[in-house]
Amino acid sequence: MSTAMNQRPKKVTTHVLSEMKMKGEKIAMLTSYDYSLARIVDEAGIDVILVGDSASNVMAGWETTLPITLDQMIYHGASVVRGVHRALVVVDMPFGTYQGNSREALTSAIRIMKETAADAVKLEGGSEVIESVSRIISAGIPVMGHLGLTPQSIHKFGTYTVRAKKEDEAKKLIEDAHLLQEAGCFAIVLEKIPAMLAKQVAEELTIPVIGIGAGRYVDGQVLVLHDMLGINQEFSPRFLRRYHNLFAEITGAVQTYVDDVKNLDFPNDREQY
Numbered sequence: 001m002s003t004a005m006n007q008r009p010k011k012v013t014t015h016v017l018s019e020m021k022m023k024g025e026k027i028a029m030l031t032s033y034d035y036s037l038a039r040i041v042d043e044a045g046i047d048v049i050l051v052g053d054s055a056s057n058v059m060a061g062w063e064t065t066l067p068i069t070l071d072q073m074i075y076h077g078a079s080v081v082r083g084v085h086r087a088l089v090v091v092d093m094p095f096g097t098y099q100g101n102s103r104e105a106l107t108s109a110i111r112i113m114k115e116t117a118a119d120a121v122k123l124e125g126g127s128e129v130i131e132s133v134s135r136i137i138s139a140g141i142p143v144m145g146h147l148g149l150t151p152q153s154i155h156k157f158g159t160y161t162v163r164a165k166k167e168d169e170a171k172k173l174i175e176d177a178h179l180l181q182e183a184g185c186f187a188i189v190l191e192k193i194p195a196m197l198a199k200q201v202a203e204e205l206t207i208p209v210i211g212i213g214a215g216r217y218v219d220g221q222v223l224v225l226h227d228m229l230g231i232n233q234e235f236s237p238r239f240l241r242r243y244h245n246l247f248a249e250i251t252g253a254v255q256t257y258v259d260d261v262k263n264l265d266f267p268n269d270r271e272q273y
């Protein structure tokens with residue numbers, strides 16, 4: 001093994017995440033969709049990178065996550081994997097690639113694993129997709145579940161408001177979480193649900209529960225990278241903490257460049273051949 005390989009940090013695996021839960025060590029997860037940003041996010045020490053189907057909104061400008069295709073998710077997934085050495089990389093299965101039947105779900109998951117070299121897939125839903133989840137896991141592919149607000153079902157609900165506030169919905173969510181664990185999921189994302197419900201799920205399950213808008217009592221947190229960096233200005237839910245204002249930084253840099261070109265300040269003598 002080369003020296004460079006020896007210096008590489010230990011790869012995060014599903015087993016490492018399970019140990020983190022047992023030790024009470026919180027899991028930090030962010031999305032990425034391309035090589036350059038994934039490289040930075042990985043080197044900064046993130047545990048899990050999600051190649052989310054939020055790429056549909058963030059990268060392609062669609063209003064929902066529904067339009068993104070399997071080929072497009074594979075393109076994003078493979079780009080991210082090439083930039084990552086340490087983090088566990090999870091690729092979202094896009095809408096329409098696993099809901100039909102479990103055979104189709106397995107074919108889609110196999111394509112993702114073969115063509116991206118990612119570590120796992122994620123899909124949305126509980127009992128409705130449990131056959132697909134089991135079949136994918138039987139083929140040796142790690143699956144992350146996703147309950148609560150499931151953006152691929154937005155047209156069923158018509159709103160992005162907090163989910164599982166009513167008792168019957170909370171009961172179904174708890175049952176689904178147990179079903180996913182029993183089927184063999186290595187972790188579950190809970191999106192936009194009451195903090196105390198998420199706490200109950202995290203306490204009842206032995207697998208890690210990662211929250212987004214699900215409060216602080218879970219085993220880890222996930223945010224969309226472009227939201228937390230402040231590239232995206234329009235999206236401001238209560239759960240989002242902005243760690244930077246990249247929108248302003250990039251705007252400033254571009255405006256300065258435009259001025260420099262127009263004022264013949266760029267390029268100067270040292271910047272030409």
Ligand code: KIV
Pocket residue numbers: 031050051052053054055092189191212222224
């Ligand atoms: O697609 C995505 O970015 C996600 C996260 C919001 C969990 O599924």
